Every structure is written in structure tokens, then in C-alpha cells.
Amino acid sequence: MPAEDAELIASVPPELLPPPEGPVADRPVWAGRPPKRRERGDSYRWLCYQDGYRAAARHRGGYRIVSxxxxxxxxxxxxxxxxxxxxxxxxxxxxxxxxxxxxxxxxxxxxxxxxxxxxxxxxxxxxxxxxxxxxxxxxxxxxxxxxxxxxxxxxxxxxxxxxxxxxxxxxxxxxxxxxxxxxxxxxxxxxxxxxxxxxxxLARASGGSLAPQLPAPPRKADPPERDPLPALQRKAGDLVERIQAMGADAPPDLAVAARHLKHWLER
CATH class of the missing domain: 1.20.58 (Methane Monooxygenase Hydroxylase; Chain G, domain 1)
Structure with missing residues (x-):
């Protein structure tokens, strides 16, 4: 018989194996109620004995129990x-x-x-x-x-x-x-x-771009001034210097504006 069947039969106590002659019940009386969960203990032992009992029923007469x-x-x-x-x-x-x-x-x-x-x-x-x-x-x-x-x-x-x-x-x-x-x-x-x-x-990757007419990248914009006052002061100072450089040739209105800007810058 197959070795796995022999191991199953050997796992069952000899007194619980099927009789050597006569009919064999589908589920032996000693098995009791089937277990609900496959857990170790009585339920696990019942499952092992059931498989061994079935193997012994299949090979009845082809084995003997040796103590x-x-x-x-x-x-x-x-x-x-x-x-x-x-x-x-x-x-x-x-x-x-x-x-x-x-x-x-x-x-x-x-x-x-x-x-x-x-x-x-x-x-x-x-x-x-x-x-x-x-x-x-x-x-x-x-x-x-x-x-x-x-x-x-x-x-x-x-x-x-x-x-x-x-x-x-x-x-x-x-x-x-x-x-x-x-x-x-x-x-x-x-x-x-x-x-x-x-x-x-490698040749395909080294052959250059498949789209040679790519648009030029956008021009990088200057970051905006965080505080506009210094920029205005610089522009006012430049304007005062230009008007003063004109001297007597400066128009009266510009000369008056230069004095006011200079006064504002000195405050």
C-alpha cells in the first residue's frame, strides 16, 4: 500500500480500526459528532482517526498491526x-x-x-x-x-x-x-x-531630437521689487541730478520740481 496510507493506519489505535471481516460503516461509532472546527485536540484527533479508518477500510486484509x-x-x-x-x-x-x-x-x-x-x-x-x-x-x-x-x-x-x-x-x-x-x-x-x-x-538616442524646430525658451522675468520705495527714491535722485546738471538752462518748472524732490529725499 502507499506509504501515506500506512502512516494513516498506524496513527489509529488498533482497537479503533475496522473489523477484518464484515461491513464497514461510513463513519465509525467511536468517532462521535464531527468537529465543527479544524483545531488541535479532540477535533484534530477525530480527523486523523477518520482518515486512518478510511485507509484501513480500503486496504483491509493487506496489513497487520504489530505492537x-x-x-x-x-x-x-x-x-x-x-x-x-x-x-x-x-x-x-x-x-x-x-x-x-x-x-x-x-x-x-x-x-x-x-x-x-x-x-x-x-x-x-x-x-x-x-x-x-x-x-x-x-x-x-x-x-x-x-x-x-x-x-x-x-x-x-x-x-x-x-x-x-x-x-x-x-x-x-x-x-x-x-x-x-x-x-x-x-x-x-x-x-x-x-x-x-x-x-x-544607443543610435536612436544619440541621433538628436526628433523635433528640431522647438520654440525658444521663455525669457526669464526679473523678480518684482518687494518694496517700491527704494526704486522711487533712486529715480527721484537721478532726476534731481539731471536737472541740476542743466544749471541755468533748466526750465523754471523743472527747477522748482527738483527743489521739491530734493526736499522729499532729504526727509
Whole structure:
């Protein structure tokens, strides 16, 4: 089944999944009333369970629920390694399927090893006051050998994933280089085209104005005097000087006017 469907089914508690046989309800009884808002909490959990329930109904008979055992502390690093391998990014479909199957097989071996270790530990506790050291030593040594074999397979799988990822990275680099090489002539052609258009634009811009008979710019007007009195005083002073320069030849009216202007200027 698709990985996303498997994740949805795994998100639903096993006791809430549809029955293995018989009719399947559109909405399971345990779902209760549909949520009104998509918010985290009971409503969000209801939506997740509903999608998982539907996926389980579609693939009924094609999956089985496996309970994950509690691993001892010494086996926890191996489980983390398997989780990293399961989440590794691999683009090759066959390699990805191989890693997925091997990770699942190793996961089952690790869980079985943990269960057997727990059983042997319980047996040792029961035989604490019985002289059974030789008998209990055999499964312990075999379990150690099995754990070493599982660890060796995990290391080989990690090396395989690293090799595949390196090969895919190298292939991607080669494809990028080929694409870059094929793109260079296209870029060069576009650059030449744009260069020709830029030269044409430069020639059009340097050819002068398209309207040679432009009207002359208007003459700049003198700013108006803020205070007209100084201008009048200057004109009156010039007029008095001209009349005085005429001397005795000045008409009587002008001579009288010059005296009045001079008196006004001296005030």
C-alpha cells in the first residue's frame, strides 16, 4: 500500500480500526459528532482517526498491526539508526524499496531480540537460587552473537544508503553540468541579441531630437521689487541730478520740481 496510507493506519489505535471481516460503516461509532472546527485536540484527533479508518477500510486484509516492544537502553541506538535509514532521501525507486524492506526486516529482528532478551532475563531471575549457570550461559552467548549480527547488518545498510546517496549526488552534479553546458549557447545567443538591441537604442538616442524646430525658451522675468520705495527714491535722485546738471538752462518748472524732490529725499 502507499506509504501515506500506512502512516494513516498506524496513527489509529488498533482497537479503533475496522473489523477484518464484515461491513464497514461510513463513519465509525467511536468517532462521535464531527468537529465543527479544524483545531488541535479532540477535533484534530477525530480527523486523523477518520482518515486512518478510511485507509484501513480500503486496504483491509493487506496489513497487520504489530505492537512495538519497549527496547532496552543498549538497543535504543540501533532503533535510532533504523529510523534514520527509513527517513533517508533516496530517489531511485528500487533502491528505496530495498532499503524500506531491509529496514523493516531489521526492525523485526531487533524487536524479536529485545523480547528474547527480556525472556532470558526473566529466566535468570527465576533461576537465581538454582545452579543453572551453564544452562543459562548458552542462550546469553547466542543472543550476544545475534545482536552483533543485527548491528553488522545495520552498518552495512548504512553504508549502502550512503553509497546510493553519493551516487545520486554525483549523477545530479553531472546532469547539472550537462544542462549548464547546453544552456551556454542559448544564453550567448540571447546576449548577442540584447547587445544588438542596445546598440540600436544607443543610435536612436544619440541621433538628436526628433523635433528640431522647438520654440525658444521663455525669457526669464526679473523678480518684482518687494518694496517700491527704494526704486522711487533712486529715480527721484537721478532726476534731481539731471536737472541740476542743466544749471541755468533748466526750465523754471523743472527747477522748482527738483527743489521739491530734493526736499522729499532729504526727509
Amino acid at each position: 512495538k516492544p519497549a527496547l532496552p537502553e543498549e538497543l535504543s541506538p540501533y532503533q535510532k539508526s533504523l529510523d534514520r535509514l527509513a527517513a533517508a532521501t533516496i530517489y531511485d525507486e528500487m533502491a528505496r524499496a530495498t532499503v524500506r524492506d531491509e529496514v523493516w526486516a531489521l526492525t523485526q529482528l531487533l524487536w524479536a531480540h529485545a523480547e528474547l532478551v527480556a525472556k532470558v532475563a526473566a529466566l535468570k531471575a527465576r533461576a537465581a537460587h538454582v545452579n543453572a549457570g551453564a544452562i543459562l550461559g548458552s542462550p546469553t552467548q547466542t543472543l550476544d552473537a545475534a545482536g552483533s549480527a543485527i548491528a553488522d547488518r545495520i552498518r552495512r545498510m548504512e553504508y549502502y544508503v550512503q553509497t546510493v546517496q553519493a551516487a545520486e549526488a554525483e549523477q545530479a552534479a553531472v546532469e547539472h553540468e550537462v544542462q549548464r553546458a547546453s544552456l551556454q549557447p542559448l544564453l550567448r545567443g540571447e546576449a548577442l541579441q540584447y547587445s544588438g538591441e542596445a546598440l540600436d537604442l
